[in-house]
Amino acid sequence: MTVSTNGSTNGQVLAVKDLSVTFRTEDGRVSAVDNVSFDVADGEVLAVVGESGCGKSVTAMSIAGLLPRTATVGGSVRLDGTELIGADKRTLRSIRGREVAYIFQEPTTSLNPVFTVGHQISEVLRTHIGLNRQAAEARAIELLKLVGIPSAERRISDYPHQLSGGMRQRVMIAMAVACDPKVLIADEPTTALDVTIQAGILDVLRGLRERLGTSIVLITHDLGVVADLADRVAVMYAGRVVETAEVHEIFARPQHPYTVGLLGASPAAGRHAETHRLSEIPGLVPVLSEQPDACTFADRCSRAGETCTTSQPELTAGVHRVACWHPVREAVEV
């Protein structure tokens, strides 16, 4: 790989390095994300996977500085060479919606109920590109068509409550890609939707990546979504990335015991029918405020040895990276 003039590796759009996030709470500081690093290449879909509370959403929010004031963020997030951690508000605002755009889990509450969808899409265009009202509206209609909303000319003057959940999420996507952002961060984009609607939304995201070349950071706990859309996967556990690899590698040769457990706990078509029971991971995600100098998964891990409780494993180098003292090397039946 060649190194470009602005210091980022060529083709690398987003580089997250040693990202740490702590929250100030009444019980003192709580760590939510601990030394997380990952890169996203141009046009790549990176899935960040993990259980609820593993820090994946916090990681996503910290990229464009959307965390509440109680959060302290350390480390580095570079977007095309521009450092975003510690950037001033004006810079962050000019990047949000234009270079980095978000799609959230709950389209019903994420759209403002008192403005038309057309207005909410136009607003981004008028803020960042300076389009006038007519031009912004015309572009908004194009965008609605792009995300597969029928009779877009009419829908543009609808209010969010007049649309179905799936349509609302399409509006969210249209709004997010309005300024053709470099990175799209989709935080559980299908979780709140009916299963029948989910496939449509994933199709839209896949289409955007192919047509616009948008890089996507896909935050999800749904391994079905991962298999459907992602190129690469980062598995998070208790605020840390424990394994990262190409998507087929993760499914075929998971190395971290947690990844193995996660795959085992996930239902898949054709498997586990009647004869198979889903396996569960014993125990609970540890309390983040008191992370010991140990592997955070040790308490729940069947492979844990003495090393696991006394020192914390680092991610190995290479393409398939794992942070484990006793990684799974044999093929597993999950």
Place this chain on the structure above:
Amino acid sequence: MRRYLLNRLWQSLVTLVLATIVVFVGVRALPGDPALALAGEDRDPESLRAIRQQYGLDQSWLVQFWQFVSHAARGDLGQSIRTGAPVRSMILSALPVTIELSVLAILIAGVIGVGAGVVAAVRRGGPAEWAANALALLGLSVPHFWLGLMAILYLSVALGLFPASGFVPFFTNPVDNLHHLILPALILGTGLAAVIMRQTRSSMLDALSADYIRTAEAKGLPPKAVIGKHALRNSLIVVVTIVGLQLGALISGAVVTERIFALPGFGKLTVDAVFQRDYPVIQAVVLVTATAYIVINLLVDLLYSVIDPRIRVRGEA
């Protein structure tokens, strides 16, 4: 929409009739006799009877009520027992004063209340919120009449900034008109401003923690748009409701304020009429006030659907 409006009009009519009955009976149940008040020192039974006959007070209540209602329906509100002047013209000359005073008070209260509420919500936990809360508490607990007297004492008498009393019609001299009304309107608006401020603050806090605010921030909108547009528009629905509910308090507050600043408005008319047992005037005043109240409430309800598209009035869907 049309069905809804018709429905509301029908309801309003029933309310009006009920209000009229209550007041009609109410004023007559009060101790005191208009004939006595009018006769003054002359307690001669003969002249008392003549007065009663002249104003129809010797008729049964039912007949009196029917006469009042049938005349009122034709726009004739009768004659003042006290002055003999037509009640209609008394009302028409007093009404603009009170309307202007109330509208000014609502405007002032709205600007101060919404402004302070937004600042208190955005600067939560800071000195600005503390100051806004303290002011709101003061505004709620200090009575109008005291505040009015203090304002006259210091701002009008001592400093000479505003006239202490009197009124100039708007079309005679708009500047003078505002100069006379601004202080009474400010005094009348304090209570409402405090209520609006507290309500705006709490609904803004709700709105600011909503998901759509996170979306607005993720879109890279400037704080002006995030707070002043996305959050405020959602908070206003509650504020409008509160203003509607506070109207009764505003009208009774106007009575006191007009009295203090000697404004020739509805409040003064009402108080004078009650003291004189001037039945036709009291009845007319209540009829007009009730109508105003009903109309304003209807406007507030219609305003909801303008502010919040999710609220569509029944009958339309």
